[in-house]
Amino acid sequence: xxxxxxxxxxxxxxxxxxxxxxxxxxxxxxxxxxxxxxxxxxxxxxxxxxxxxxxxxxxxxxxxxxxxxxxxxxxxxxxxxxxxxxxxxxxxxxxxxxxxxxxxxxxxxxxxxx
Amino acid sequence: xxxxxxxxxxxxxxxxxxxxxxxxxxxxxxxxxxxxxxxxxxxxxxxxxxxxxxxxxxxxxxxxxxxxxxxxxxxxxxxxxxxxxxxxxxxxxxxxxxxxxxxxxxxxxxxxxxxx
Numbered sequence: 001x002x003x004x005x006x007x008x009x010x011x012x013x014x015x016x017x018x019x020x021x022x023x024x025x026x027x028x029x030x031x032x033x034x035x036x037x038x039x040x041x042x043x044x045x046x047x048x049x050x051x052x053x054x055x056x057x058x059x060x061x062x063x064x065x066x067x068x069x070x071x072x073x074x075x076x077x078x079x080x081x082x083x084x085x086x087x088x089x090x091x092x093x094x095x096x097x098x099x100x101x102x103x104x105x106x107x108x109x110x111x112x113x114x
Numbered sequence: 115x116x117x118x119x120x121x122x123x124x125x126x127x128x129x130x131x132x133x134x135x136x137x138x139x140x141x142x143x144x145x146x147x148x149x150x151x152x153x154x155x156x157x158x159x160x161x162x163x164x165x166x167x168x169x170x171x172x173x174x175x176x177x178x179x180x181x182x183x184x185x186x187x188x189x190x191x192x193x194x195x196x197x198x199x200x201x202x203x204x205x206x207x208x209x210x211x212x213x214x215x216x217x218x219x220x221x222x223x224x225x226x227x228x229x230x
Contacts, residue, residue, distance in 0.1 A: 004157075030214075031214075033217075040123070041222075042204070042220060042221065042222040042223050043158075043204070043220045043223075045217070048217065050214040050215055051214055054214075056215070090157055090158070092158075094218070096214065097212075098212055099145075099146050099208050099209055099210045099211070099212040099216060100146045100163065100165040100208070100210075102148055102160045102163055102218075103158075103160075103218055104160075105150075105157035105158040105159065106157050107156060107157045108155075108156070108157050
């Protein structure tokens with residue numbers, strides 16, 4: 001099992017460029033999440049998908065869009081990147097059947113917007 | 115709404131000393147509680163979780179945490195720190211009344227440094 005995988009690992013963009021961060025899980029989990037992590041800010045939830053076919057906004061959704069392509073894949077799109085979106089992005093998944101289910105995290109994507 | 119508070123954004127201990135990372139939760143009923151660890155340049159991984167089966171929970175790498183309902187706490191401890199324990203630690207809470215919209219709420223994290 002690969003668990004949660006994210007691509008790319010690193011990315012540098014210029015202001016105004018667009019890109020899609022990819023995430024996939026092979027654990028047959030129902031729920032998937034996108035977070036950003038900034039120094040001193042902890043983890044902030046951008047969007048989540050409680051189950052295939054549904055997506056909802058988290059704390060900081062502005063400037064992002066998501067797609068739950070199928071049960072395995074959940075992508076995050078930046079339509080017009082801004083320097084404020086420089087961050088480390090983590091995807092996570094959760095079985096989503098019981099409250100005691102833990103989240104499994106990917107290795108992260110380090111994004112720099114110039 | 116549920117929340118967790120981690121006291122101390124940075125804790126520094128000497129190698130071999132006791133590690134104590136504090137976490138307090140806010141919830142109307144005892145929730146499920148988690149501790150995650152994040153090593154430099156990696157994602158978060160589960161250390162341990164409390165699911166009401168036992169108040170003292172043992173996790174990986176010699177860590178344990180005790181659920182104290184009267185104090186609404188779930189502090190993480192390790193008797194003897196090792197250099198490899200240097201990392202960021204996150205406490206997290208989830209409601210026991212599960213729904214498809216239920217989410218795990220993370221604390222702000224505590225960075226643990228180990229002095230030689």
